[in-house]
Amino acid sequence: MNFSLHPRLAADCHPLGTFELCLALVMNDARYPWVILVPQRPGIREIIELSDGEQTQLWRESSALSRAMMRACGGDKFNLAALGNQVEQLHVHHVVRRIGDAAWPTPVWGQGAPVAYAPEALRGLRERLLAQLPNSFRAAAAPP
Amino acid sequence: MNFSLHPRLAADCHPLGTFELCLALVMNDARYPWVILVPQRPGIREIIELSDGEQTQLWRESSALSRAMMRACGGDKFNLAALGNQVEQLHVHHVVRRIGDAAWPTPVWGQGAPVAYAPEALRGLRERLLAQLPNSFRAAAAPP
Numbered sequence: 537m538n539f540s541l542h543p544r545l546a547a548d549c550h551p552l553g554t555f556e557l558c559l560a561l562v563m564n565d566a567r568y569p570w571v572i573l574v575p576q577r578p579g580i581r582e583i584i585e586l587s588d589g590e591q592t593q594l595w596r597e598s599s600a601l602s603r604a605m606m607r608a609c610g611g612d613k614f615n616l617a618a619l620g621n622q623v624e625q626l627h628v629h630h631v632v633r634r635i636g637d638a639a640w641p642t643p644v645w646g647q648g649a650p651v652a653y654a655p656e657a658l659r660g661l662r663e664r665l666l667a668q669l670p671n672s673f674r675a676a677a678a679p680p
Numbered sequence: 681m682n683f684s685l686h687p688r689l690a691a692d693c694h695p696l697g698t699f700e701l702c703l704a705l706v707m708n709d710a711r712y713p714w715v716i717l718v719p720q721r722p723g724i725r726e727i728i729e730l731s732d733g734e735q736t737q738l739w740r741e742s743s744a745l746s747r748a749m750m751r752a753c754g755g756d757k758f759n760l761a762a763l764g765n766q767v768e769q770l771h772v773h774h775v776v777r778r779i780g781d782a783a784w785p786t787p788v789w790g791q792g793a794p795v796a797y798a799p800e801a802l803r804g805l806r807e808r809l810l811a812q813l814p815n816s817f818r819a820a821a822a823p824p
Binding site for chain 1: 725726727728732735736739743746747750757758759760761762763764765766768777784785786787789790
């Protein structure tokens with residue numbers, strides 16, 4: 537069985553690029569800087585289904601992404617979560633929170649409707665994130 | 681500065697015990713098996729404020745706890761999150777979810793009022809969890 541991205545994640549997100557293990561996707565919701573990591577392993581629903589080495593790699597990539605997002609976007613708090621109650625493919629949310637943002641101080645899930653990025657805003661976020669990510673991160677093609 | 685547990689976490693939870701790095705606390709909400717890990721380091725708000733070694737240790741303990749919770753309690757999905765928008769001291773939620781539970785399929789935060797454990801139910805959960813946790817876990821005293 538080969539890895540393929542869940543169609544719901546593909547529909548809700550823009551590709552940012554790939555770490556060694558994970559795909560990085562920007563959630564198409566301009567209300568918050570929000571990036572999802574998806575380990576490229578087929579059939580995985582839970583973190584504990586990854587091998588110990590894969591878990592270590594996931595958290596290394598999560599840490600690099602978290603630092604890059606806070607540097608690139610600023611913010612007051614960082615939220616990290618692996619939920620997957622609706623989309624079972626393992627995916628880990630990384631969200632920069634700001635006091636007074638659309639959901640503050642509650643979690644972002646299920647709060648109002650997403651606001652799609654304008655192309656220019658998405659390009660700007662992409663460039664700011666890529667400038668902070670490690671050299672080993674392979675960027676996806678720029679959006680049109 | 682020494683580590684001390686945030687009074688809100690102390691008020692909302694029962695102590696379960698300690699790993700090498702983290703305190704483990706049972707959230708006093710019998711609707712879901714819900715354990716919180718708190719790294720015993722003072723002044724830490726974000727995972728990326730821990731050293732690389734401490735992050736590795738946090739995720740090792742999180743993985744051991746997650747396996748123990750799923751073995752001890754069964755369940756359909758596991759939810760993991762570090763939010764901290766309301767209680768800034770770094771704490772990582774671990775929640776066993778069941779299809780049809782009080783918040784399913786949404787996240788558990790902000791869904792209705794917690795249901796405090798009856799003493800017998802809390803003792804039962806504690807015993808089931810301790811039976812699945814590694815020998816290095818130091819159990820807190822049993823509740824009265």
